[in-house]
Amino acid sequence: DSGVTQTPKHLITATGQRVTLRCSPRSGDLSVYWYQQSLDQGLQFLIQYYNGEERAKGNILERFSAQQFPDLHSELNLSSLELGDSALYFCASSRGGSNEQFFGPGTRLTVL
Amino acid sequence: AQKITQTQPGMFVQEKEAVTLDCTYDTSDPSYGLFWYKQPSSGEMIFLIYQGSYDQQNATEGHYSLNFQKARKSANLVISASQLGDSAMYFCAMRAAYSGAGSYQLTFGKGTKLSVIP
Numbered sequence: 001d002s003g004v005t006q007t008p009k010h011l012i013t014a015t016g017q018r019v020t021l022r023c024s025p026r027s028g029d030l031s032v033y034w035y036q037q038s039l040d041q042g043l044q045f046l047i048q049y050y051n052g053e054e055r056a057k058g059n060i061l062e063r064f065s066a067q068q069f070p071d072l073h074s075e076l077n078l079s080s081l082e083l084g085d086s087a088l089y090f091c092a093s094s095r096g097g098s099n100e101q102f103f104g105p106g107t108r109l110t111v112l
Numbered sequence: 113a114q115k116i117t118q119t120q121p122g123m124f125v126q127e128k129e130a131v132t133l134d135c136t137y138d139t140s141d142p143s144y145g146l147f148w149y150k151q152p153s154s155g156e157m158i159f160l161i162y163q164g165s166y167d168q169q170n171a172t173e174g175h176y177s178l179n180f181q182k183a184r185k186s187a188n189l190v191i192s193a194s195q196l197g198d199s200a201m202y203f204c205a206m207r208a209a210y211s212g213a214g215s216y217q218l219t220f221g222k223g224t225k226l227s228v229i230p
Contacts, residue, residue, distance in 0.1 A: 002156075002158075002159075031216070033217055033218075035218075042220060042221075042222050042223070043203065043205075043218075043220035044220075045217040045218060045219070048216075048217055056208075056217055058217060088155060090157060092157075092218075094216065100147075100159055100162060101147075101159070101216070101218060102159060103149070103156065103157035103158075103159070104156075105155065105156045106155055106156065106157075108155070
C-alpha cells in the first residue's frame with residue numbers, strides 16, 4: 001500500500017458526460033501528479049499541483065481540468081468524454097524535492 | 113525533450129534465474145533521475161528503484177539492481193533469482209529536469225512484460 005488513495009476504482013460512463021476523479025496524497029506530501037495510461041499512448045503525464053498551485057502541465061486536453069484543495073487532496077475533472085478517454089488514471093504524490101513518486105491504485109475509466 | 117526507450121515488449125525467464133530488462137534514455141540535461149516501476153496484472157504502479165545521474169554507485173533494492181551506464185545512456189534493471197511474483201509489466205521512467213517550479217514529472221517508456229516460468 002503506497003498510502004495514496006484514489007476513488008472511485010472503476011467508473012463507467014457514456015460519451016459526452018463529465019466525471020470527477022479524486023486523489024488523496026500520502027500524509028505530508030505536497031505534490032500531486034496525474035497520469036493517464038492508455039493502450040495506444042502508454043503512460044503520460046497530465047498535470048502537477050504543489051501545495052494548491054499548478055506547477056506543470058503535460059499532455060492534458062482542454063476538456064480536462066484539475067485542482068488541489070487546501071487539505072491537499074486533488075480532483076481531476078474530465079468533461080465531454082469521448083471513447084478515446086477510456087484509460088487508467090493514476091495519481092501520484094511526493095514530498096517537495098523528493099525523488100520518489102508513489103502511485104495510487106488508479107481509477108479505470110470506461111467510456112461507452 | 114526527454115525520451116525513454118524499452119526495446120523488449122516481452123520477456124520470459126525461468127524461476128530462480130536472473131534477467132535484465134533494457135532501458136535507454138535520451139536527455140540533454142546534466143541532472144536527471146531514472147526510475148523503475150512494476151505494474152502487476154492488478155494494475156497498481158509499484159516503485160522499485162531509483163538512480164540519480166550523479167550517483168557513483170549502481171542502485172540496489174532487494175533482488176533488484178540498476179545497471180547504470182551513463183556514457184551509453186542506459187539504465188537496465190537486473191532482477192536476480194526471479195520469483196513467480198515478479199511476473200508483471202516493468203516501466204523505466206525519467207524524471208524531468210528541475211524546472212525551477214518544483215516540477216518532477218516522469219516520462220515513461222512503453223514497458224516490458226516479464227513472465228516468470230516455474
